[in-house]
Structures are given as C-alpha cells and as structure tokens.
Amino acid sequence: MKIVRLIDLQKKKEAREPIVMLTCYDATFARLIDMAGVDILLVGDSLGMVIQGASNTLSVSMDDMVYHTRAVARGCQRAHLVADMPFMTYQTDLKVALENAANLLRAGAHSVKVEGGRSVASTVRAMTEAGIPVMGHVGLTPQSVHALSGHRIQGRTEEASARILEDSLALQEAGVYAIVLECVPETLAQEISTRLVIPTIGIGAGRFTDGQVLVSYDLLGLNPEFKPRFLKTYLNGASLVMAAVEKYVTEVRHGEFPAQEHVSVI
Numbered sequence: 001m002k003i004v005r006l007i008d009l010q011k012k013k014e015a016r017e018p019i020v021m022l023t024c025y026d027a028t029f030a031r032l033i034d035m036a037g038v039d040i041l042l043v044g045d046s047l048g049m050v051i052q053g054a055s056n057t058l059s060v061s062m063d064d065m066v067y068h069t070r071a072v073a074r075g076c077q078r079a080h081l082v083a084d085m086p087f088m089t090y091q092t093d094l095k096v097a098l099e100n101a102a103n104l105l106r107a108g109a110h111s112v113k114v115e116g117g118r119s120v121a122s123t124v125r126a127m128t129e130a131g132i133p134v135m136g137h138v139g140l141t142p143q144s145v146h147a148l149s150g151h152r153i154q155g156r157t158e159e160a161s162a163r164i165l166e167d168s169l170a171l172q173e174a175g176v177y178a179i180v181l182e183c184v185p186e187t188l189a190q191e192i193s194t195r196l197v198i199p200t201i202g203i204g205a206g207r208f209t210d211g212q213v214l215v216s217y218d219l220l221g222l223n224p225e226f227k228p229r230f231l232k233t234y235l236n237g238a239s240l241v242m243a244a245v246e247k248y249v250t251e252v253r254h255g256e257f258p259a260q261e262h263v264s265v266i
C-alpha cells in the first residue's frame with residue numbers, strides 16, 4: 001500500500017491532480033474514508049460541533065484532539081493524517097505550542113493545522129524547523145468566529161482580499177506544506193492558488209483550488225439543517241440512519257428481533 005507523503009501532495013499540485021481531503025473523527029470512519037481513496041484525513045476541531053454538539057470550535061481541548069487523533073490513526077493506513085491545533089494552544093507561548101504539536105504527532109498525526117496568517121508565521125517557522133509539518137488555514141478561520149462576527153464569507157473587499165493573499169504568502173514563506181482556504185471568493189482562491197507554489201485546499205472557495213475539503217458528516221447528510229451553498233451532500237445520511245433505527249425499534253417492540261437466527265448456538 002502506497003502511503004500519501006507530503007512530496008506526493010506537492011507532486012499532485014504540479015501535475016494539476018486535485019487533492020481530496022475530508023474530516024474524520026474516529027477509527028471506523030477512518031478505515032472507510034481511507035479505503036475510499038481520500039488523500040488527507042483531517043481530525044478537525046469541527047468535532048466541537050459535529051461530535052460534541054457545540055455551536056463553535058472554541059471549547060475543543062488538546063485532550064479532545066489527542067483522543068480523536070489516536071482513534072483516527074488506528075483506522076488510517078494510507079492517507080496523510082493532519083490534526084487541528086485547537087483554539088489558544090499555539091498562540092500564547094512558543095514552547096507550549098511546540099509541545100502541543102508534538103503531542104498530536106505522538107498520537108499518530110503526520111502534521112498539524114493552525115489557523116491564521118502573518119500572526120502565526122513565526123510559530124509555524126519554529127514548528128517546521130523542529131521537523132513538524134504544518135498546514136495553514138486562512139479566510140474564514142472558525143477559531144476567530146467572534147472577531148469575524150460569525151461564520152461569514154471573507155475577503156469580500158479588495159483590502160480584505162489583499163490581506164488574505166499576504167497571509168497566504170507569509171505562511172508559505174514560514175514553511176507550511178499546504179493551506180486551507182475557507183469561504184473566500186473563487187477569484188481570490190484562484191489567485192492565491194496560482195501565486196503559491198504549495199497546494200491550496202478549498203472549502204467554500206470555488207473550483208480553482210488545488211484540492212477540496214468537506215466535513216464528512218456534512219457530505220454524508222447527517223445534519224440536514226446545515227445547507228450552505230458550497231456544500232454538496234452525497235448521501236441522505238440522516239434519513240437512512242433514522243429509518244434503520246426506527247425499524248430496529250419496531251422489531252424489538254413487536255418481538256421480531258432477535259429471531260431464531262440471531263440466537264447464539266451453544
């Protein structure tokens with residue numbers, strides 16, 4: 001089995017072969033998503049919302065990320081595995097940031113992802129110099145949800161676009177191997193993708209990034225109320241799960257399950 005290495009991701013950009021990334025939070029889904037051929041599994045701090053039921057990512061802790069990264073690593077055999085560094089685990093102190101990143105690698109991640117541009121560039125440089133591969137994340141950075149006045153499209157004005165481009169260039173200079181562009185205009189994402197040598201991975205950033213990422217639970221339609229324009233759902237997951245569980249409920253209540261074939265043979 002051929003493992004996806006950073007050099008393979010870079011080659012994909014150079015060959016204009018789209019990079020496919022998906023979030024993942026446990027070993028069972030990791031096995032399935034990995035076998036389906038995804039290039040990068042992201043243990044996203046979106047787990048605060050889709051696993052923990054919070055309204056944003058701010059309450060996710062290092063312990064949460066280490067726990068889920070360890071689980072995903074057990075199911076992931078081939079894909080590159082990147083883990084999010086949670087809110088305020090890399091901004092306050094460089095030594096703490098390095099130790100936190102190292103703990104995610106010890107849990108099985110191959111790299112870490114941090115949000116922000118020029119403000120985190122020196123931390124990114126220290127991590128990459130320490131041998132920790134880093135993925136950047138600009139545009140809509142959910143850990144800044146309050147500063148950004150909500151989960152909104154970023155880079156709408158010329159000034160804001162220029163800032164996101166500068167942030168992306170600074171991250172590349174600091175040594176990131178790829179950058180997530182979240183919820184930015186397609187034209188800006190295209191310009192950044194052309195200007196950068198490293199791959200860009202878009203979510204809500206249009207068609208011209210070097211790769212795409214989605215939250216797996218959204219792709220599977222597990223939360224049908226969440227319907228942003230950028231999202232395509234590939235399964236009516238919520239209806240299918242509900243139908244299966246309702247059938248189980250009915251069968252147990254009617255004495256139809258367990259049937260004779262489900263009884264252990266002694």
Ligand code: KIV
Pocket residue numbers: 023042043044045046047084137180182203213214215
């Ligand atoms: O946490 C996450 O799932 C993410 C993706 C949306 C890129 O950062």
